Amino acid sequence: MIVRISGEGQFSIDDAATAELNRLDSELEAAVNRNDEAAFTAALHGLLDQVRAHGSALAADTLEPSDLILPPEDASMDEVREMLTEEGLIPG
Amino acid sequence: MISARSRGLMAAKMLMKGTAARMGVMKRVSLVFKAKANKALDKMEDPRETLDYSYQRQLELLTKVRRGVADVATSRKRVELQMNQLQQQSNKLEDQARKALGMGREDLARGALERKASAQGQLNDLQVQYAQLQAEEEKLTVASQRLQAKVDTFRTRKETIKATYTAAEAQTRINEAFSGISEEMGDVGMAIQRAEDKTAQMQARAGAIDELMASGALDDAVGGQRDDIQSELDMMSASSDVENELSRLKGEITAGAPKQLEGGANGNSQGAQAPQAGAQAPQGQAQPASIPAADRPAEPQDGEG
Numbered sequence: 525m526i527v528r529i530s531g532e533g534q535f536s537i538d539d540a541a542t543a544e545l546n547r548l549d550s551e552l553e554a555a556v557n558r559n560d561e562a563a564f565t566a567a568l569h570g571l572l573d574q575v576r577a578h579g580s581a582l583a584a585d586t587l588e589p590s591d592l593i594l595p596p597e598d599a600s601m602d603e604v605r606e607m608l609t610e611e612g613l614i615p616g
Numbered sequence: 617m618i619s620a621r622s623r624g625l626m627a628a629k630m631l632m633k634g635t636a637a638r639m640g641v642m643k644r645v646s647l648v649f650k651a652k653a654n655k656a657l658d659k660m661e662d663p664r665e666t667l668d669y670s671y672q673r674q675l676e677l678l679t680k681v682r683r684g685v686a687d688v689a690t691s692r693k694r695v696e697l698q699m700n701q702l703q704q705q706s707n708k709l710e711d712q713a714r715k716a717l718g719m720g721r722e723d724l725a726r727g728a729l730e731r732k733a734s735a736q737g738q739l740n741d742l743q744v745q746y747a748q749l750q751a752e753e754e755k756l757t758v759a760s761q762r763l764q765a766k767v768d769t770f771r772t773r774k775e776t777i778k779a780t781y782t783a784a785e786a787q788t789r790i791n792e793a794f795s796g797i798s799e800e801m802g803d804v805g806m807a808i809q810r811a812e813d814k815t816a817q818m819q820a821r822a823g824a825i826d827e828l829m830a831s832g833a834l835d836d837a838v839g840g841q842r843d844d845i846q847s848e849l850d851m852m853s854a855s856s857d858v859e860n861e862l863s864r865l866k867g868e869i870t871a872g873a874p875k876q877l878e879g880g881a882n883g884n885s886q887g888a889q890a891p892q893a894g895a896q897a898p899q900g901q902a903q904p905a906s907i908p909a910a911d912r913p914a915e916p917q918d919g920e921g
Contacts, residue, residue: 527642528799531755531807533762549640556641571642584765587773587796593646593803596810607806608644 526588527575530607531596534588535579544574545592556601564601572597649799667774667790670797674767677801681760684808685753691815692749694822695742701829702739706732712845719852728845738825745818752811763804770797 525542528534537545548571555564571594582588595604709732716724773793777786 528646528803530645530803531759531810533758545642546640549642552641584762585769587766587769587793589650589795589799590646592642593649593799594642595645596807604641604645608641608648 525592526582526590527579527592527594528590529572529575529594529596530599532572533584534582534586534590535575536582537575537579541574541578545571548574556604559601561601564604568595568599568604569597649802650795652798652802667777670794671767671771671774674763674770674797674801677804678760678763678767681756681763681804681808684811685756685760688749688753688756688811688815691818691822692746692753695746695749695818698822698825698829699739699742699746702735702742705829706735706739709735709845712849715849715853716845719849719856721848721852724845724848731845738828741821742825745821748814749818752814756807756811759804759807763800766797766800769793 525537525539526534527537527545548567552564552567552571555561555567575594595607599607709728713725713728713732716722716728770793773789777789777793780786
């Protein structure tokens with residue numbers, strides 16, 4: 525599975541590691557829904573660390589699209605909300 | 617991968633209907649990216665014609681990222697310059713404080729150290745900004761290299777696709793190339809936007825610090841203007857030269873008696889008190905060096921007051 529950390533690059537990840545990713549992702553989403561910035565930051569950093577620890581970086585010249593995309597490390601909760609609407613993204 | 621694309625389309629439709637709520641943040645973000653890419657693809661009647669157009673857009677984006685890197689670097693250099701200025705100022709104020717203490721003027725030393733603390737506070741703030749700008753610059757540089765690599769791949773593939781065109785095959789390969797590059801372009805575009813926002817905020821703060829320094833609120837070490845602490849220190853130093861000279865002359869007159877050394881020391885401490893008495897005397901005698909010590913107003917403004 526290919527995961528992109530926005531602003532950082534793409535990683536190839538073993539399917540074995542996805543359960544933990546999904547768990548952290550649920551926490552992230554719950555934090556966004558609860559409007560809990562501290563929990564949001566913790567979950568986001570946990571997710572990114574997990575991807576960095578278990579993923580291997582894809583070559584820069586690959587044109588593979590990602591299966592999952594993660595917000596950048598320093599993203600605020602509001603920014604992530606924006607990313608979840610089409611208007612928040614610069615057109616590809 | 618056509619299958620990936622149709623998955624993306626399906627998911628994108630689910631997203632539009634609002635059924636994506638239970639999907640997790642990672643999936644939803646990627647679907648938003650895919651929806652964008654698919655929208656771009658769907659517009660194309662003959663994908664071959666749009667290969668060149670897309671390539672042009674990629675080159676434009678590359679230029680934009682490089683400009684973004686340069687902008688962030690400019691901001692970083694500005695912050696660096698301010699940091700150097702504040703550091704000089706801070707050093708100078710500490711030096712002044714030391715001199716003031718050496719002359720027994722704790723009040724002046726305190727004033728200098730208060731300004732130093734203020735300069736140091738600004739400096740700490742700038743150090744944080746500097747680190748952020750540096751990180752942003754590195755991030756954008758890497759992003760620009762990554763995009764460059766992908767654009768190169770795209771260009772090669774574009775030429776291959778055009779050369780070996782059979783409708784079905786080309787469509788698949790074009791889709792592959794497009795979805796990969798458009799995700800990267802979306803991400804890089806976002807990275808530039810974020811860098812621009814951050815840089816704008818920091819420029820506003822840097823501007824505020826420039827104004828603060830220009831106003832003299834932090835003192836002005838670089839503008840070459842003599843500040844009040846320095847001028848008082850200079851006056852004190854001139855005054856103490858006179859004291860020394862005075863006791864030397866006294867010593868010459870009452871040549872060499874062993875008691876005179878102690879007497880001279882007492883004379884000095886009296887001399888040090890004398891300016892305080894002088895401060896209560898009428899002001900306006902502005903030539904310290906030419907006036908006897910007891911009459912000289914050594915602390916025209918602050919000091920005891």
